[in-house]
Amino acid sequence: MNISWYGQSCFKIQTKSQRGSEEITIITDPFDKSLGLRPPQGNAEIVLVSHTQHDDHNNVSVIKGEPFIIDSPGEYSIEGIQIEGIESFHDKVNGEEKGRNTIFTIDSEGMRICHLGDLGHILEEDQVETIGEVDVLMIPVGGKFTLDSKEAENVVGQLEPKIIIPMHFKVKELNLDIDDAEKFCKEYGGKTETGIAKLNLKKKELIETESKVVVMEINK
Numbered sequence: 001m002n003i004s005w006y007g008q009s010c011f012k013i014q015t016k017s018q019r020g021s022e023e024i025t026i027i028t029d030p031f032d033k034s035l036g037l038r039p040p041q042g043n044a045e046i047v048l049v050s051h052t053q054h055d056d057h058n059n060v061s062v063i064k065g066e067p068f069i070i071d072s073p074g075e076y077s078i079e080g081i082q083i084e085g086i087e088s089f090h091d092k093v094n095g096e097e098k099g100r101n102t103i104f105t106i107d108s109e110g111m112r113i114c115h116l117g118d119l120g121h122i123l124e125e126d127q128v129e130t131i132g133e134v135d136v137l138m139i140p141v142g143g144k145f146t147l148d149s150k151e152a153e154n155v156v157g158q159l160e161p162k163i164i165i166p167m168h169f170k171v172k173e174l175n176l177d178i179d180d181a182e183k184f185c186k187e188y189g190g191k192t193e194t195g196i197a198k199l200n201l202k203k204k205e206l207i208e209t210e211s212k213v214v215v216m217e218i219n220k
Contacts, residue, residue, distance in 0.1 A: 001109050003136070003199040005216040006030075007037040007174065009050065009117060009167045011138060012219065015108040018080020026081075026106065027067070028115050028138070032059040036175040038220065046070065046078055050102050050117025051090060073102055082107040086130050090146075091120040098145075103131065110203040111135045114159065118146050118168065128158050135206055137161035140168035142178030149184040156188065162206055164188070164213045165199075171218060181215050188213055 002014040013026040027044040031037065043064045049071035052058045060069055068078055073085040084105045090098035098120060106113040114131055115138040123131070137159055140146035146168050147155060156164055170180040185192045191212040199214060 001111065001201040003165070003201065003216075004197070004219040005165075005167070006040045007171060007218045008035065009115070009138070009140060010040055011115070011165075011167075012040065012042075012044075013106065013113065015081065022079065024079050024081060024108075027063055028104070029117065030059045030062050032062070036173045037171075037218070043067075046081070046083070048083070048085075048104050048115065050104070050115070051099060070104070071102070080108075084130070086127060088117070088119055088123075088127060089121055090118050103127070105131055105134075109201075111201060111206060114138065114161070116140060116147075116155070119155070120146055122151060122154055123158050131159060134159045134161040136163045136165065136201065138165045138167050141166040141181060141184035142169040142176075144178050145176075146178075149179060149187040152184055153187045160211070162209050162211055163199075163201075164211075166213065166215055173218075185213055185215065 004012045008031050009029040011028045017024050025044040026046040028048045030040050039062045044067045047060050047067045047069045049058045073087045076083040086103040088101045088103050089095040090101045101117045104115045113136045114134045139152050141152040166181045166184050170178050194215040196214050196216045
C-alpha cells in the first residue's frame with residue numbers, strides 16, 4: 001500500500017484489490033484551487049468525502065474516471081476493500097456551527113486506515129469502539145476549523161495507532177490561517193519522521209513498527 005498527500009485532508013491511497021492483482025486508488029477529500037494548493041489529479045476507483053458543506057473537501061469533479069463516491073456514514077465493500085463511514089461532527093456542539101463530519105475506516109491488505117476528516121471534537125466512547133484498532137491514523141491538527149494540537153494528541157491517545165499522519169495544517173502555499181504540524185509534534189512528544197513524499201506500508205513491517213508521527217510532504 002502506498003500513501004501520498006496533496007495537502008489539507010486529501011490523500012491518495014494505492015492498494016490492492018482482494019484478488020491481489022488489481023490496484024485500487026482511493027482519494028480522500030479532494031479540494032479546489034481556492035486553497036492556493038494544486039488540486040489532486042488523475043483517476044481513482046473510490047473517492048471519500050468527509051463532508052459536503054465545504055468546497056475544500058468535496059471537489060469530486062476533479063477526479064477522472066468513474067469513481068464510486070462515498071460521502072455519508074455506512075458500510076461499503078468495493079473490490080474486497082471494506083470501508084466504514086462513522087458519523088461525527090465538524091465542531092464541539094453536535095454540528096450546530098459547522099455541520100456533520102464522516103470518519104472513514106479503510107480495511108485493505110490486512111491493515112486498517114482511519115481518516116478523521118475535519119473532526120472537531122474528542123471522540124465519544126462508541127466512536128472509539130466502532131473505529132477499533134488502527135494501524136494508520138490521518139488526523140487534523142491545525143486547529144481553528146478542526147482539532148488543535150492538544151485535542152489531536154488526546155485523540156491519538158484514544159486510538160493508539162501505529163502511524164500518525166498529521167493533516168489539515170499550515171503549509172507554505174496554503175491560504176488558511178491555521179497552525180503548522182510542528183506544534184502537534186511537540187505536543188505528541190514521541191518519535192517523528194518528516195519530509196516523507198510517499199509512504200509505503202506492508203502489514204508484516206507495520207507489526208514491528210514503533211508508534212510514530214509521519215509528517216508528509218505535498219505530492220506535486
